[in-house]
Amino acid sequence: MFIVPTFISRCNVPSVFAASAASALRGPPATTGYTDFVKADVPVDLANLELAQLEDFVESLGHRRFHARQIYRWIWKRGVTDTAEMTDLSRELREALAVRAEVRTPQVVKHDKSEDGTQKFVLRLQDGRQIESVFIPDTPSQTFCISTQVGCAMGCAFCLTGKMGLVRNLTAGEIAGQVRVLARALDMLQSPFNIVLMGMGEPLHNYDETMKALRMLADEHGLGLSPRRVTLSTVGLVPMIDKLAAEPLMPNLAISLHATTEPQRAAIVPPTKKYSLHDIIDACRRFPLSKRSRITFEYVMLQGVNDTPEDARRLAKLLAGIKAKVNLIPLNAAPGIPFERPSDERIDRFARILAEQGVVVSVRKSRGRDIRAACGQLIVEGQGRRSPAQQLAEAL
Ligand code: SAH
Numbered sequence: 001m002f003i004v005p006t007f008i009s010r011c012n013v014p015s016v017f018a019a020s021a022a023s024a025l026r027g028p029p030a031t032t033g034y035t036d037f038v039k040a041d042v043p044v045d046l047a048n049l050e051l052a053q054l055e056d057f058v059e060s061l062g063h064r065r066f067h068a069r070q071i072y073r074w075i076w077k078r079g080v081t082d083t084a085e086m087t088d089l090s091r092e093l094r095e096a097l098a099v100r101a102e103v104r105t106p107q108v109v110k111h112d113k114s115e116d117g118t119q120k121f122v123l124r125l126q127d128g129r130q131i132e133s134v135f136i137p138d139t140p141s142q143t144f145c146i147s148t149q150v151g152c153a154m155g156c157a158f159c160l161t162g163k164m165g166l167v168r169n170l171t172a173g174e175i176a177g178q179v180r181v182l183a184r185a186l187d188m189l190q191s192p193f194n195i196v197l198m199g200m201g202e203p204l205h206n207y208d209e210t211m212k213a214l215r216m217l218a219d220e221h222g223l224g225l226s227p228r229r230v231t232l233s234t235v236g237l238v239p240m241i242d243k244l245a246a247e248p249l250m251p252n253l254a255i256s257l258h259a260t261t262e263p264q265r266a267a268i269v270p271p272t273k274k275y276s277l278h279d280i281i282d283a284c285r286r287f288p289l290s291k292r293s294r295i296t297f298e299y300v301m302l303q304g305v306n307d308t309p310e311d312a313r314r315l316a317k318l319l320a321g322i323k324a325k326v327n328l329i330p331l332n333a334a335p336g337i338p339f340e341r342p343s344d345e346r347i348d349r350f351a352r353i354l355a356e357q358g359v360v361v362s363v364r365k366s367r368g369r370d371i372r373a374a375c376g377q378l379i380v381e382g383q384g385r386r387s388p389a390q391q392l393a394e395a396l
């Protein structure tokens with residue numbers, strides 16, 4: 001078989017498993033700034049603080065900084081949300097936390113299980129907005145697919161989330177909190193898992209909070225999640241890809257390419273008008289990669305739009321010289337999406353051409369379609385405000 005068989009589902013799953021490299025990947029040192037969002041009458045959200053910020057906060061309450069590590073462990077290793085349950089803290093500190101702080105935690109309002117084992121969670125945030133997060137088992141590892149925004153401003157023509165427009169960015173606590181909530185619900189806080197930032201939203205359009213969330217998840221006092229277990233998927237916001245390239249904490253990179261010519265991409269991925277295919281490929285060429293890693297290029301297959309043998313040959317040419325792997329994603333069709341999924345034969349032919357040109361290629365098996373948890377099917381209705389086109393113009 002010429003296609004690398006994968007069980008990759010709605011998300012691309014990194015194949016490299018690394019021991020926790022968290023300690024090598026500390027975030028910026030203790031310039032905390034938690035006071036930026038401490039308002040006298042609003043409790044501090046402990047689940048939105050990096051460890052250094054939490055240390056400052058504990059100190060500001062008149063207690064020793066090391067207690068922050070205990071609190072961090074309770075929240076991120078044990079999934080505890082009530083400070084009264086943090087029994088290795090002194091009574092004074094617990095009382096101070098009860099008055100001044102809270103552990104904000106997304107609430108599960110819906111939990112669906114697909115026939116194939118995929119589980120979709122609808123989570124309600126503090127302000128009532130809703131997001132979706134998905135658990136995909138055995139790909140072969142366990143994977144959480146999480147959201148970075150409520151909706152998305154990018155407006156890709158085949159994506160239901162894009163149809164919502166952007167409602168708001170998630171905070172780092174809300175991004176990382178999805179992992180905490182799902183891992184606790186599934187009794188997986190102590191087990192290894194991967195994360196893909198392929199849920200609702202464009203992670204590089206919410207850069208700072210996304211990176212802060214990855215630092216919080218990587219902290220060895222919490223989940224200690226190696227960034228090599230994280231894959232960030234982006235529509236291709238070039239300046240942000242360059243910024244990511246300089247991060248001490250470097251997730252795997254996946255680029256949603258979807259097309260092989262500028263007009264073709266511009267027709268289905270609106271940000272192409274600002275960041276061309278050419279610019280994106282250039283940014284990938286300068287993106288630093290560790291020895292064994294590759295950039296994943298996601299390619300949603302749309303019948304009669306981008307699925308011809310010429311497209312396959314152009315794609316191989318575009319990627320020449322890049323350590324790449326291509327993940328073909330047969331469209332998940334949905335009402336309101338004006339495209340169709342190509343036949344299996346057509347997808348196979350496309351993959352075969354890529355493989356013949358020496359490109360590593362896999363076809364993503366769609367998971368969770370019966371519960372609408374597959375790629376591009378994440379949408380929580382009735383939350384948008386301004387028109388998606390208006391939002392895209394503002395975003396770029
Ligand atoms: N905004 C980021 C990450 C979230 S979308 C991005 O675009 O990369 C995650 C993946 O789902 C992307 O590759 C996206 O193109 C794909 N996707 C969106 N809608 C889809 C659909 N209807 N069918 C199949 N894949 C889809």
Ligand code: SF4
Nearest residue numbers: 152154155156159162
């Ligand atoms: Fe946004 Fe990604 Fe959907 Fe495009 S595919 S609209 S970038 S979530």
